[in-house]
Amino acid sequence: MDFFTLSIWILTALLLIIFFIKDKKKTTDALKKAFFMGRGMALSIFGVIFAIGLLLALLPPEEIAHIIGGQNVYVATILAAAFGTVTLIPAFIAFPLIGTLSSAGVGIMPAVAFTTTLTMVGVATIPFETREFGLKFALIRNGLSFVFAIAIALVMGVIL
Amino acid sequence: MSKVVKMLKNNLFFAAIILAYIVLSFFSPNFAIQGIKNSGYYIKEMLMIMPVIFVLTALLDTFVPKETIIKYLGREAKTKGVLVSFVLGSISAGPIYAAFPFCVMLHKKGATVRNIVIILSSWAVIKVPMLLNEAKFLGLEFMAVRWVLTIIAILIFSYIADKIIKDKDLPQIAEEEKHGVTINTDACMGCTICTKKYPELFEMESKKATIKEYSDLDSGKLNDAIRSCPVLAIKYIK
Numbered sequence: 001m002d003f004f005t006l007s008i009w010i011l012t013a014l015l016l017i018i019f020f021i022k023d024k025k026k027t028t029d030a031l032k033k034a035f036f037m038g039r040g041m042a043l044s045i046f047g048v049i050f051a052i053g054l055l056l057a058l059l060p061p062e063e064i065a066h067i068i069g070g071q072n073v074y075v076a077t078i079l080a081a082a083f084g085t086v087t088l089i090p091a092f093i094a095f096p097l098i099g100t101l102s103s104a105g106v107g108i109m110p111a112v113a114f115t116t117t118l119t120m121v122g123v124a125t126i127p128f129e130t131r132e133f134g135l136k137f138a139l140i141r142n143g144l145s146f147v148f149a150i151a152i153a154l155v156m157g158v159i160l
Numbered sequence: 161m162s163k164v165v166k167m168l169k170n171n172l173f174f175a176a177i178i179l180a181y182i183v184l185s186f187f188s189p190n191f192a193i194q195g196i197k198n199s200g201y202y203i204k205e206m207l208m209i210m211p212v213i214f215v216l217t218a219l220l221d222t223f224v225p226k227e228t229i230i231k232y233l234g235r236e237a238k239t240k241g242v243l244v245s246f247v248l249g250s251i252s253a254g255p256i257y258a259a260f261p262f263c264v265m266l267h268k269k270g271a272t273v274r275n276i277v278i279i280l281s282s283w284a285v286i287k288v289p290m291l292l293n294e295a296k297f298l299g300l301e302f303m304a305v306r307w308v309l310t311i312i313a314i315l316i317f318s319y320i321a322d323k324i325i326k327d328k329d330l331p332q333i334a335e336e337e338k339h340g341v342t343i344n345t346d347a348c349m350g351c352t353i354c355t356k357k358y359p360e361l362f363e364m365e366s367k368k369a370t371i372k373e374y375s376d377l378d379s380g381k382l383n384d385a386i387r388s389c390p391v392l393a394i395k396y397i398k
Contacts, residue, residue, distance in 0.1 A: 002289045005208055005253040012216045019223055026222055029388045034218035036351050036390030037261055038210065045206060047174035048257055053199030054180060057191045088202075088255065095297035111298070112306055119284040125257050127173035132260045133267075133276075136329045137321075141277055144317040152309045159305060 044128040051124040052088050061089060061097050068114075073107050077153050080110035084117030085146060086124070094118055109157040116149035202255075209254030217262050222387075226269045233271035242315070245275040249282025259283040267330060268392070274322035281314045340397065341382065343369050347393040354394060357385040369393070 001009075020027045064083045068076050080101075089097070098111045121142045122129075129138040168175045185192040231237065232244050252259065263276045286307060295303040341361070350367040358381040362369050377396075386394045 001208055002253065004251060004287065004289055007251075008209070008216065008253055009212050012212050012219070015219050016215065019219060026387075027219070030218040030222040031215065032351075032353065032388070033221065033390040034214040036349055037218060038214045040349055040391060041261060043171045043174045045210065045257065047171065047177050049199050049202040049206060050177045050181065050195070051173075052202055053197070054177065054184070054191075054195040056198045057194035095293050099297040108302070115294070115306070116285060116310065119256065119290075120281055122256060128257055128260065132264050132331075134329050134331050137273070137325050140321055140324055141280065144321055145281065148313040148317050152306065152313050155309055156302075156305055160301065 041128075044131060048122075048124050048128055055087055055124065056089070059083070059087065061087070061093060065097060065101050068101065068110055073109055073157075076107075076110040077113045077150065077157075081113035081117045081146060081150050081153070084114045084149070085121040085142075087118065088122055088124060089118060107157065108160050109153045112156045113149050113153035116152055117146060120145040120149065205255065206258075209258050213254065213258050213262060217265050218390075221265045221269070224269070229266060230270035233266060233275045235272055237272075237275075241272065241275050242278060242318075245278035246282050246286075246311070246314075249279040249284075250286050250288065252283045252287065253289075256280060256284040267327075272322060273325045273327065273330075274318045277318040277321045278314055281318070282311075285310050285314075341371050341374075341377070342395045342397075343371060344391075344393040344395070345369075347391040349391055351390055353388045353390065354385040357388055358382060361385070 016027065016031075019030070064087070068080050068083070071079060094115065098115055101111050101114070126138050126142060129141070133141075181192050181195065184195070233241050237244070249259070259280050263271075263279055266279070267273070267276050291303055291307060294306070345368050348368045350364065350369070352364055352369070354362040354369050355364055358378070361372055361374055361377070361382065362385065363372055364370070382396060386392075386396060
């Protein structure tokens with residue numbers, strides 16, 4: 001568990017104690033609310049998780065690196081951004097992979113595009129996002145994030 | 161039977177994924193097994209953060225008044241709202257979907273679409289542990305430049321998103337406002353809390369709460385029921 005996750009647990013535990021002393025009934029009601037909120041979202045969350053598992057099985061990160069590596073830099077950037085949207089790879093796997101990718105000669109642009117869409121845009125999370133925020137919100141947020149991920153990559157390619 | 165159909169209908173995506181696994185295990189069982197193995201890591205990641213996010217969201221929902229949220233994240237908060245959103249997103253933990261319940265709660269309490277988009281985006285890309293990792297593998301310069309550019313990008317596209325997406329595009333605001341006591345039956349999960357809080361008014365009918373006929377309302381009991389509803393499905397408009 002990293003420092004931030006741990007801090008959130010500690011903060012929540014502290015709040016729970018403070019609120020419990022302040023208002024026992026409201027706090028237990030809040031806990032019930034949390035439980036039902038979790039139950040209501042459980043299937044959506046498991047849907048996302050198993051979708052990612054399947055996507056990674058069909059398209060392992062090494063395969064992605066291989067495909068991107070063989071292209072010219074602009075095609076590679078768009079491909080990298082696209083692959084980034086379908087998968088959701090934990091940072092500790094993604095960064096070494098991106099490191100090898102950029103040192104293998106594809107340059108910095110695909111690496112940046114991949115990093116940004118990887119975490120910000122998610123095809124696997126769109127159904128869940130739609131359920132919580134509506135289709136319009138989900139499509140526009142993901143669409144804009146995708147476009148700006150490529151923009152960030154292009155600017156970085158020029159600067160660095 | 162109809163219950164199963166209804167549950168599938170409400171969780172189409174989950175059903176589709178399960179179906180994909182079943183089909184795949186016939187044609188190439190190795191992929192299906194690998195998929196489940198991969199999912200293991202994500203389940204661990206989810207369990208580390210989701211329970212605490214749900215508790216924190218419910219606590220803040222119960223104890224932080226609407227006015228406070230509006231003050232810091234609402235329309236009038238302007239630059240302050242943008243700043244608060246960036247900080248909230250950056251000190252978070254867990255994958256982007258962990259932010260969904262938290263942001264839904266904030267929006268219900270009056271946070272703007274722009275600030276919600278900022279929280280979601282910074283939750284995804286500018287987390288501190290992630291930045292440290294990035295600097296380690298890709299160099300400090302790479303990390304710093306990407307960090308600055310990402311913040312600028314989020315500032316711009318959250319502004320665009322806010323212009324396109326109206327508050328009413330988000331589901332919870334789109335509900336029709338009817339007078340009297342109403343229950344949003346799509347949201348109701350049949351937890352029976354309201355029937356315990358105010359048995360004279362609420363009853364269960366095929367696993368959903370319904371309202372009995374009433375002439376007088378006990379506002380104390382009613383407010384208690386409204387507040388206790390885990391999905392905020394009960395509304396009362398005079």
